[in-house]
Amino acid sequence: MISVSSETISRLMALARTFHAKEGVVIPQEPNSPSDDWALQALADHEDDEYYSEFESIIDDLEPDQQQEVVALMWLGRGDGTLEEWDELLKQAGEQWNTRTADYLIAHPFLAEYLREGLDLQGYEGD
Template sequence: MVEIPELSISPETVRAIISMARRFDAKDAVTDPDPGSNGTDDGMLEVLEDHADDPVRAEITTFIHDLNVDEQVDLVALTWLGRGDGDLDNWDDLRAEASRAHNNRTASYLLGTPLLADYLGEALSLFGQSCDDPDAERL
């Protein structure tokens, strides 16, 4: 049986990032980079587009930036684990590589990772944690 390593980042924090990443992933490419009209005239499509000043992007970027270095390293290592770049047996190696690669662009890197929420959810499950946010609304 594989011993589950201890994380520097809490599962609750990872779940919060998963929630934000899902909202961010719902965004579409910008179709009108300079909308000059009233949003209601355009069917409010701008809300679903990934603009540079998008509040969802700003929220997740600030949230990740405010994490300490160990938490950011764990977050990147969890992303890699969830996408299948390793398993719990080589967690220390994944984490060491994430530590070597760490820089001030962690949020940008993670936001550029397709399926980020899915990867983090998969990684949490490998740590015996649910990726479901207990406070999330159920449909």
């Protein structure tokens, strides 16, 4: 069970879909961990984007443990672990946490799909 509301996750998914659908958003590869700094370079051209700004604001307003939940949810959704390994995914997200969580998440072109799959595996319905 995650403490981040499904409404917040749904909003993040909608913003990610819109952001990634825009022309000119090119992210060369997916980061391996939240500490990969290439995401900052890839996203530097988009810092004035309204969708990116709202996405970043929502993530930054979450507590660090909630940010870690969103990262772990993405990892779960993309198959980096199973629901039975949820505690381990959370632990790993905590170990790799830094203040650039929004950049790390939005740098994944399939973020919305990963979050949706993660929610489905957690038993949430909707969006």
